[in-house]
Amino acid sequence: MSALPLDPTEHRSGPLLDHLARRMRLRAESVLAPLGLRPRHLVALTVLRAGGGTSQQALATTLEMDSTNIVGLLNDLEARDLVERRRSPQDRRRHVVELTEDGAKRLNEAECALASAEDEVLGALEPAERETLYELLRRAATTTPISCGEALIGEPDAC
Amino acid sequence: MSALPLDPTEHRSGPLLDHLARRMRLRAESVLAPLGLRPRHLVALTVLRAGGGTSQQALATTLEMDSTNIVGLLNDLEARDLVERRRSPQDRRRHVVELTEDGAKRLNEAECALASAEDEVLGALEPAERETLYELLRRAATTTPISCGEALIGEPDAC
DNA sequence: AGGATCGTCTGTGTAGCGCCAACTATTTAT
DNA sequence: ATAAATAGTTGGCGCTACACAGACGATCCT
Numbered sequence: 001m002s003a004l005p006l007d008p009t010e011h012r013s014g015p016l017l018d019h020l021a022r023r024m025r026l027r028a029e030s031v032l033a034p035l036g037l038r039p040r041h042l043v044a045l046t047v048l049r050a051g052g053g054t055s056q057q058a059l060a061t062t063l064e065m066d067s068t069n070i071v072g073l074l075n076d077l078e079a080r081d082l083v084e085r086r087r088s089p090q091d092r093r094r095h096v097v098e099l100t101e102d103g104a105k106r107l108n109e110a111e112c113a114l115a116s117a118e119d120e121v122l123g124a125l126e127p128a129e130r131e132t133l134y135e136l137l138r139r140a141a142t143t144t145p146i147s148c149g150e151a152l153i154g155e156p157d158a159c
Numbered sequence: 160m161s162a163l164p165l166d167p168t169e170h171r172s173g174p175l176l177d178h179l180a181r182r183m184r185l186r187a188e189s190v191l192a193p194l195g196l197r198p199r200h201l202v203a204l205t206v207l208r209a210g211g212g213t214s215q216q217a218l219a220t221t222l223e224m225d226s227t228n229i230v231g232l233l234n235d236l237e238a239r240d241l242v243e244r245r246r247s248p249q250d251r252r253r254h255v256v257e258l259t260e261d262g263a264k265r266l267n268e269a270e271c272a273l274a275s276a277e278d279e280v281l282g283a284l285e286p287a288e289r290e291t292l293y294e295l296l297r298r299a300a301t302t303t304p305i306s307c308g309e310a311l312i313g314e315p316d317a318c
Numbered sequence: 319a320g321g322a323t324c325g326t327c328t329g330t331g332t333a334g335c336g337c338c339a340a341c342t343a344t345t346t347a348t
Numbered sequence: 349a350t351a352a353a354t355a356g357t358t359g360g361c362g363c364t365a366c367a368c369a370g371a372c373g374a375t376c377c378t
Contacts, residue, residue: 010270012277013289014183015205016296018198019222021180024173026223039177040365046174056325063178064185066367071326085325093324093375111169118171124302129295130172136284136292137175143283199334216355225336230357244356252344252355 020121027117035110036080042114044073045082045099045107050142053096055088082106179280186276194269195239201273203232204241204258204266209301212255214247241265 028039047062048054056074060067074097077083082103088094099107122130184198191197206221207213215233219226233256236242241262247253258266281289 010267010274011290011293012270012273013281013293013296014187014273014277015198015201016293016300017176017180017183019202019206019300020296021176022202023223024176028173039174042174043178043181047178057323064182065365067325068327068368069366091324091376095325108169111171114171114173115169118173121302122172122299124298125295131170132291133295133299134170134172134175136288136295137172137179139283140281140292141175141178214355226356227337227358228335250345250355254356 023121024117027120028114031113031117032110035106035113037106037110040073041077041082042107042110044077045103045110047141048083048097048099049104049107050138053086053098055094056097059097077103080106182280183276186279187273190272190276191269194265194272196265196269199232200236200241201266201269203236204262204269206300207242207256207258208263208266209297212257214253215244215256218256236262239265 025039028042032038032042044059044063047059051058051062054062056070057067059074060070063070065073074083074085078085080102081100084098084100085095086098088096118130122133125133187198187201191201203218203222206218210217210221213221215229216226218233219229222229224232233242233244237244239261240259243257243259244254245257247255277289281292284292
């Protein structure tokens with residue numbers, strides 16, 4: 001079509017994302033096992049750290065998982081005191097899920113433990129590039145996960 | 160430790176990768192259905208396009224999947240003429256797996272179809288940033304997947 | 319009081335995938 | 349030439365992650 005060498009073919013990162021996530025997850029699984037965590041738990045913890053206190057269904061929306069399965073996931077995390085369920089004062093049906101201090105600490109430990117896995121999978125990238133990658137992923141993941149009004153329970157001013 | 164604001168906390172992209180891959184995969188699933196493809200097929204096709212002719216076990220190593228499951232995956236793709244299994248002349252036990260023209264075309268179509276999914280998931284990133292992301296992912300995924308000697312069947316000089 | 323909503327529990331079904339075992343065709347080593 | 353290793357295939361078993369549906373109590377909104 002055009003003489004410009006701008007976009008010769010469609011560049012979709014979906015499959016690459018999938019591929020790398022799998023490679024990472026396989027390594028993470030074994031590295032995380034001694035900590036009693038699975039990759040899936042880390043995703044939840046990461047989202048919770050980023051999102052502050054959210055209701056369970058908000059979490060379900062963010063993680064795009066069925067809410068019934070969120071229950072089990074949170075049970076795991078709460079049993080290990082990594083996460084806390086408090087009833088919302090505004091709406092006592094709701095559980096406000098929040099990372100505990102232990103949770104934040106454990107998440108940090110896990111992230112340290114993941115370094116080796118990341119070294120293997122992202123070995124082709126230099127440190128600066130990895131940081132760029134991280135920043136892009138983080139920003140993409142922090143895309144006002146839910147309609148904003150329901151997600152931010154504690155900060156009604158943010159919107 | 161240091162006063163520099165360089166690395167206050169560990170930055171692991173593993174969980175983010177996992178999260179975004181999931182979000183992408185869910186959308187891809189429905190978008191790809193009319194094309195008779197699943198996300199997993201796209202990963203394989205993408206790897207094949209990047210890697211040229213590889214043996215099945217090389218593919219298994221790259222995708223980090225059990226080789227018995229590779230068989231079924233390739234059966235799917237070959238049944239749709241997206242992929243071709245030829246016996247290697249050098250070692251007639253081997254199947255050299257290669258993308259057909261139809262396969263390349265179909266992969267391109269699929270990538271176009273994925274645009275909407277990507278728009279939703281990577282909506283927070285500008286086009287230039289998405290391209291950067293793609294490039295980083297692509298390079299990370301192209302990390303001499305196998306020990307190099309076994310992977311490159313057709314090009315024995317490359318190493 | 320009545321209806322909707324949030325979370326929980328239970329159960330069912332399915333898909334992805336690892337693992338084991340057996341078998342064939344072929345290559346390599348002895 | 350015979351034995352051992354390797355590539356692919358098939359079949360089966362089992363586990364895990366999930367989605368989905370139904371029922372229930374607690375709570376909110378009218």
